[in-house]
Amino acid sequence: MNLVVLGCGRVGSLLATLMSQQGHQVAVIDSEKNSFRRLGTGFSGRRVLGKGIDEEVLRAAGIMEADAFVAVTNGDNTNLMASQIAKVRFGVPKVITRVADPIRAEAYRGMGLNTLCSSLVAAGMIRAVLVDEQPVETLKIYSDLLDELK
Amino acid sequence: MYIIVIGAGKVGYYLTKTLLADNHEVLLLEKDAAKAARLAEELGEVVAAGDGCEVRTQREIGMNRADVVVAVTGDDEDNLIACQLAKRQFGVGRTLARVNNPRNEEIFNLLGVDASVSGTRLIYSMIEQEVETGEVVPLTALMRGEIEIVEAELSDRSPVVGKALKDIHLPGDSVMAAIIRNNHIVLPSGTTELEAGDCVITLTRPGDEASLRNTLTGKE
Numbered sequence: 185m186n187l188v189v190l191g192c193g194r195v196g197s198l199l200a201t202l203m204s205q206q207g208h209q210v211a212v213i214d215s216e217k218n219s220f221r222r223l224g225t226g227f228s229g230r231r232v233l234g235k236g237i238d239e240e241v242l243r244a245a246g247i248m249e250a251d252a253f254v255a256v257t258n259g260d261n262t263n264l265m266a267s268q269i270a271k272v273r274f275g276v277p278k279v280i281t282r283v284a285d286p287i288r289a290e291a292y293r294g295m296g297l298n299t300l301c302s303s304l305v306a307a308g309m310i311r312a313v314l315v316d317e318q319p320v321e322t323l324k325i326y327s328d329l330l331d332e333l334k
Numbered sequence: 335m336y337i338i339v340i341g342a343g344k345v346g347y348y349l350t351k352t353l354l355a356d357n358h359e360v361l362l363l364e365k366d367a368a369k370a371a372r373l374a375e376e377l378g379e380v381v382a383a384g385d386g387c388e389v390r391t392q393r394e395i396g397m398n399r400a401d402v403v404v405a406v407t408g409d410d411e412d413n414l415i416a417c418q419l420a421k422r423q424f425g426v427g428r429t430l431a432r433v434n435n436p437r438n439e440e441i442f443n444l445l446g447v448d449a450s451v452s453g454t455r456l457i458y459s460m461i462e463q464e465v466e467t468g469e470v471v472p473l474t475a476l477m478r479g480e481i482e483i484v485e486a487e488l489s490d491r492s493p494v495v496g497k498a499l500k501d502i503h504l505p506g507d508s509v510m511a512a513i514i515r516n517n518h519i520v521l522p523s524g525t526t527e528l529e530a531g532d533c534v535i536t537l538t539r540p541g542d543e544a545s546l547r548n549t550l551t552g553k554e
Contacts, residue, residue: 237410238437239437239441240437259411260387261387261411261412262411264411264415265411265414265415266411268445269441272444272445273441273444285388287390288388288389288415288419291423295422
């Protein structure tokens with residue numbers, strides 16, 4: 185698929201590298217040049233320097249042909265705005281947004297965006313181990329992806 | 335009216351003072367606690383500290399009672415989210431946002447903000463209005479940009495000078511609405527002939543603006 189990732193932080197760089205290694209066409213957008221250093225050697229996609237809420241930057245990253253758009257910067261509002269532009273303005277079929285604030289995540293889910301609240305996921309998983317007697321091993325979920333990245 | 339202003343930069347600050355002078359109920363919300371405290375010394379209880387993009391903060395400041403929310407922070411994305419939450423979570427009737435990147439005006443409208451203002455675009459159009467003879471200047475965009483009112487001063491080299499309106503083919507469905515001639519307004523009919531020095535006011539669709547420029551001034 186053609187994937188545009190906004191934000192080359194920990195999550196963005198990991199996702200971009202994994203997807204690129206699997207053969208997908210990936211473009212990563214970040215406003216800081218240094219962020220692209222996080223991309224693994226397995227990354228063979230494109231790096232686009234700029235702000236993801238700027239239409240010109242999104243176009244440069246290939247949003248017109250994108251099958252999916254993922255917004256995972258550190259800023260909830262940036263992620264929410266960029267995702268809405270991707271969805272409403274450019275009609276990208278799959279749009280996923282990371283939102284750290286659980287209330288905002290829920291509010292925008294209600295408005296039709298696919299939001300992932302990583303803070304709730306972490307809190308929920310830890311509580312499940314502490315209180316609901318989920319095995320501690322559940323915390324290892326997805327750690328096998330590290331092997332893919334080597 | 336109860337008006338909530340989000341962002342106590344210069345725009346928010348002066349807007350608040352102006353609204354207060356008109357006897358509106360205003361709340362000025364500022365994210366930076368120190369700044370909010372300083373402003374509260376001058377403006378009193380009108381100022382509150384908090385993030386206008388947090389649902390909890392919006393609830394605490396009585397967003398459900400607000401008639402208008404004006405988001406004037408320095409960041410477009412914050413202004414957008416604040417307006418969207420105000421409208422959808424609290425049903426605020428009118429949301430206004432400041433837009434720093436003029437290209438975001440259209441997006442904001444698309445995403446449900448009732449009105450957005452780009453200071454850059456306003457100042458730019460004021461600069462354009464000072465531009466010399468023979469240029470086509472957009473005066474204003476109506477109906478969310480579907481119609482533009484365009485002003486053009488006809489030099490003596492203009493291809494339409496000396497022609498009657500009925501003999502001039504304007505692009506698309508453009509309509510020449512008025513002519514300013516020697517400081518008088520002429521409402522033209524088909525037989526009105528255009529003269530050098532006329533300032534013509536034309537209604538046009540944005541896509542036809544370039545073609546209109548060519549028709550009126552002869553320049554590509």
